[in-house]
Amino acid sequence: ARDAIRAMRRKSGLPAGGVTVYLRGGTYTRTDSFALTKEDSGTDASPIVYRNAVGETVIITGGVRIPLSKAVAVTDAAVLARIPEEARAHVRVVDLSALGVKGIQPPGLSGHSMHCVSQVTQYKRGEVASEVFLDERPLTLARWPNDGYSRTGDVVEPGDMVRNWSEDLQGRDRYVPKAKRNDPPKGFAFRHKDTSRISRWATAPDMMMLGYWGAVFSDQVVQVARIDDKAKTIYSVQPSCYGVKSGCRFYAFNLIEELDLPGEWYIDHKAAKLYLYPPDDARKGTLSISILGDPVVSLKDVSHVSISGIRFSETRGKGVEVEEGTHVSIERCGFICMSGSALSIDGGSDHRVADCEIANIGASGIRASGGDRITLTPARHTIENNFIHHFARLERTYSPAVSLGGVGIRVLNNEIAYAPHAGILFGGNDHVIERNHIHHMVQESGDMGAVYSGRDWTARGTIIRNNLFRAIPERNNVRTIYLDDGVSGTDISGNIFVDVVEGVFINGGRDNIVTDNLFIESGTAVRGSDLVAKRNAHRKGGTLMNKLEASPYKTPLWRERYPKLYTILEEKPQLPLGNVVTGNACYKTSPGRIDKRGSTWSDNQILKEAPGAFDAERNRFVLKPTGELKEKCPGVASIPWQEIGVR
Secondary structure, eight states: HHHHHHHHHHTTOOTTTTTEEESSSSSEEEOOEEEGGGGGGOOOSOEEEEETTTOEEEEEESEEEGGGOOOEEEOOOHHHSSOOOGGGGEEEEETTTTTOOOOOOOOOOTHHHHHHHHHHOOOOOOOOOEEEEEEBBBBBBBSSSSOOEEEEOOOEEEOOOOOOOOOGTSSSSSSOGGGSSOOOOOOOEEEEEHHHHHHHHTTOOOOOOOOOOOTTOEEEEEEEEEEEEETEEESSSOOOOOOOOOTTTEESSSOOGOSHHHHHHHHTTTTTTEEEOOTTOSSSOEEEEOOOOOOOOEEEEEEEEEEESSSESSSSEEEEEEEEEEEEEEEEEEEESSSSEEHHHHHHHHOOESSOOEESSSSSSSSEESBOOOOOOOOOOEEESEEEEOSSSSSOOOOOOOOEBOOOOOEOOOOEESSOOOEEESSSOOOOSSSSSSSEEEESSSSEEEEEEEOOOOOOOOOSSSSEEEEOOOTTOOEEEETTTOOOHHHHHHHHEEESSSSEEEESSOOOOEEEEEEOSSSSEEEEEHHHHHHTTSSSTTHHHHHHHHSSSHHHHHHHOOHHHHHHGGGGTTTOOOOOSOEEEEESEEEOOOOOTOEEEEEEEEEEEEEEETTTTTTEEEOOSSSHHHHOOOOHHHHGGGGOOOO
8 A cells, every 4th residue: 555655646646635545454463664754755735544444453463473272281391390380280382483483582681770781881781572462461471479579688799880880970989980890790699588489490591580679760680690509699690780789679580480370471492482371261362472673663754644543562662653754643543562662753743642542561652752952943742642551561660651852742631550660751841741640650669750850950841730640659759740850940730639649849950830739638749859969969070060061051042941041050050949839739738848948838728628539430530619729729729620631
């Protein structure tokens, strides 16, 4: 169809009203990207649409599908000896080489901390690993414990804390110059109290571990170098970015020795065999292994093209990747059971992702950037009316539902739910995050927010308004809206916070506005700190100063848009000046406090009457904008609660 449209364009041009390509119902397997380039563009008057036929379900997969009937009993005595005794009669094996299955990617080094490790050592992030699915359900690579985490015991060898090798720490006592670094860097080692497990793993050839080794906000996968069965000690190959501590959470995986629960699997990559403990409800069904590492659909410099009504599933790469171009729409699509991220938008303008469901994703939902920070030209991308849930299954941290960079992107009327870390990460300028329903975020990690930005004085102008936040737990410095490490110039207004540990935290930033928000049955409403001063974070060579000096903040355009940034170095940059917290309402919630040196705290009210409640059946918070609330906080009473969430 793509090639036919190209031929049509060359012969007679695109017809008025454009071209629609209908895909008939069925499952289509891609072994490479469906690539659209500039020559595949439509126009404003003649757009091109790729969509499902009306009433028919179209699935495009990047995986290899295998009937469950191909899984047979295990008869190899050596393999059976490695499988837990209680599971041996249940585990089945699929000979992948006999079926011609190729391109399976083994587990690699991953996690947020690997970004740091990759920058300063020879250890690099691996590709997104292949996974096994059954009837569009992700199965679990055999692990221990089967759910949750164990804890490290005594640390025998701390290894190198390679965060201290990063150049942004120059000038601080912890910085380790190149001449004093170990080559190769030293991994870490710890004892473990479960001695029977240590013995079981002692001869495992490809054991790996995921842990929050030294920081509650950052995960990292490492390979196991060896196990000292006598000393009950596990040694890693790679160092941890943030070091390792006794009592850190971790789990071990990629172990046939732990294939003991329905729904678990393990692949012997040398023998090309899949071992599977089928789920209890599996009878026939279809297995799938994610193979394709490239995007299923790639659009480069494409304009006026829509992808609509298609379900992307079971692939290692993204479902859709958009680079540059303008007016590309991704609508009514599903991104389900993917090993990596769902989709990305890099550059261009006026792209739109709307009415999609993104679920059971290994990493991020939508990563979007665009616009021009030099000229503050907005991208005008829109992320609207999507349901994004159960993401960051594998990359546990810094894999948000939505990530924003650049200038001028709108995120509105989405529901974002159920994840171990952040829901929205933002950097850049002048974004709008509004009318979203965000809940059950930061369910596992810590020192993080449901909405988070950090370490940039210049990332100003973002508006966070009229959102509903609820069910954000009390754990390891979790916040709801978290402006970290000096983030400044953010406007937070008209939001409703229900059952959250802390509503807004301004960690050393300046010129932030927090007004007309409602906090109900939560821990603390608003809190601030002077972190920049305490950590000397405004020092020359530090991240804040480096980003400031790299920005055009002295230009007339930036001076007009952000006048307080223009004079920041003349006005005690280490202090959290210019913050305004006013007109907020608290019901069964502590109002909190901020550093009041040069900031304003006024007209914040404590309510005696319940101002509303969450209606689970309608999936809405119902505000009661009368009585005490209307009298004391008219701005809060006017929050458009009916417009919040997916429409």
